[in-house]
Structures are given as C-alpha cells and as structure tokens.
Amino acid sequence: MTIPLKQMKLHRLKMRLNNPFTTSFGSVQEKEFFISEVIDGDGNRGFGESVAFASPWYTEETVETSLHVIENFLIKILQENDIQYPDDVTQLFSSVKRNNMAKATLEGAIWDLYAKRENIPLSKAIGGMKQEIDVGISIGIQPTIKDLLKTIEHYVQEGYKRMKIKIKPGHDVNVLREVRKHFPNTPIMADANSAYTLEDAEHLKQLDNLGLMMIEQPLKDDEILDHAKLQEELNTPICLDESIHSLTDAKMAIQLGACKIINIKIGRVGGITEAKRIHDYCRKHDIPVWCGGMLEAGVGRAHNIALTTLSQFVMPGDTAGSSHYWEQDIIQPEVSVKNGVIKVPDQPGIGYEVDEEALKKFTVDLKTYDL
C-alpha cells in the first residue's frame, strides 16, 4: 500500500555542544542541522536528522549542500513518485549522485513514519532484535595528556564500554602509550580521521604493541588500496569510516583486505536501507561492525540506536548519552546510558517524543513543502 505522504517540514536548528569536539581536522562547537518532519494523510509524523557539518572536513557535504540537494532535487522526487516501502526511497534517490547525508535526512523520516504507521518500533521495522545496546565514547583531542587521562577516567567511571581516542601526527603513539600505561585493561581504540599517508606505516606500526581494538580511518577516504597495504603491515585491525559511502565501497574494502572492521554511519551511506545492506554483507563475510556518530541531537541518536539493534553490530558504538553532548536535547526522554548500555525504546517509530518546546527553542528557520 502506498504511504500517503502529505507534507515535508525542514526545521533548521542551531545548537551548541557542551564542549568543543576536536579531531585531526579542527574543532566543532556550534552545530547547525536540519530536523526533517514528514507528515502523512492520517496525521502521523516521522522525523529525520541531517548530519553534515557547516564545512566539508569530514566528507564533501555541508549544511548548505544538503539544503540545496533536498530542496531542488530530493523533494521533487518524493512529489512525483509513490512510496510503498522505505527501501523505495533509496531506489528513487539513486538518480541523484552521492549527497548521501542529504538523502539520509529524508529517508530517515520516512522510515520513522513507516514504523509509526505499522505501530512498531523502528528497531523492529528494520529487523533488529536487541533490547539493549552496548556503547562506547569518542573523546576529542584534549589540550594536554593530563586532561585526556582525566577525561578517560571519568568515562571509565560512567561505565562506557570502550574509549575512542582521536589522534593526529605528533599526537599519537606518545599519547596512546601514556593512556595504555594508566589504563592497562580498558578497551581502547584510536581514530585518525584520515590524517596519515602510507609513508607513515613504520611509525604507525608502533601502535601494534599497545593492544588497541582497532585504528579507525588512518588514511584518506579514497585510499582503499593504500589501506590494504597498510593493513598488511599492521597487526592492529583497521576500521574504515570516511572510506565507506556505500555497499559497493564496503565490498571493495573487504575484498581487498583494506579493513577488518567497519564503522557504519547512516548519513555517510545515504540512509538506513543502505546501512542495513552493508550490515548484511558484513554479517555474511564475518566482518564486525559498529555504529558511528556525528554528534547528533536526539532524533539522529534515536536512529543510531535502532540501527545498532541489528545482530552484526557486535562492537560498542559511539552513541553516547544526550547529556554528554547537550545541555538540553530535543527528545523526551533524553537518551540515557547506564553502565555503558542504552535500553532500546519499545514505542512505535524512533521511540522518543520530539520535544516541541525544545525544537522551537533551537529553530532558526522552517520550510514547508507539499508532497
């Protein structure tokens, strides 16, 4: 049966992170993004969230390119076509090249709407079975090693299941050695956000005796071949993040031996349907996956939680609790983490209510499109 899509609203929000988040590329604290709200003829509402940042440091997309592609191309596709099932959206959007974060913004809202119409949680709608999920935390680059050790201690106390430490040239082996010395048994991994080249292989080999779970995205996103060469040199498993935009990328990376683990992010791969396909392929090929984060507000966070209930998400993800990021989130209840575990909501759709007051408070612009 066709989903009777009636209207799409695009709420543009501006929120400020509790703390600046620093990676090998630089720092983010102000975050502008969109909450998409799709409304059907029966009064149901589905929500999505965009994850592109203001500047193209992570992938090529930005807040403005997302808006451009949504307004001028994706909305038109929804206006001109019938949707029976959320997977149809991925198929229809494939006529627009890449721009995955823009696509995922709308696709996520349609998945939520679909699950609400079926009166089932989004996790169930996509085939997830878990009632709770394990989570870790991603710690940005800190001003000093002392600050970093203090921060790690704090999150170990809170029960997070693994610590992800951001690294960059000049701030890597030295830092991780110190961390390992103070936390001999804590599950630790490193994320380089593409900061190295294959010429750094000898240097990166020094990570091998630190017992890291993995090193995430050491090289540039399109250097899949070089990642395969680096993985041959390293015992530490490589996990790819920025390199994986699609199932096709995942197949190539796995078959070339460029990684042993994949970080799946809904926005980076163009939506939940593609994320699920990558998950299914990894399951078949025995590649562990985990769910990455993009410093999301509550709606995006809820989508990540639902995705993580799929069975091959066997490693803790980056989906920390709302209060780690925001003084006030835009959902009720907020996402809370106890002993490194999030309870998966059992309400229909994303399972959290959008807090209308909070949504209004952070909204800087609102656009409405008839579908």
Ligand code: OSB
């Ligand atoms: O590389 O995983 C990344 C945040 C923004 C962009 C890229 C990354 C990250 C994180 C933090 O590591 C994830 C989160 O806590 O949401």
Ligand code: MG
């Ligand atoms: Mg990463």
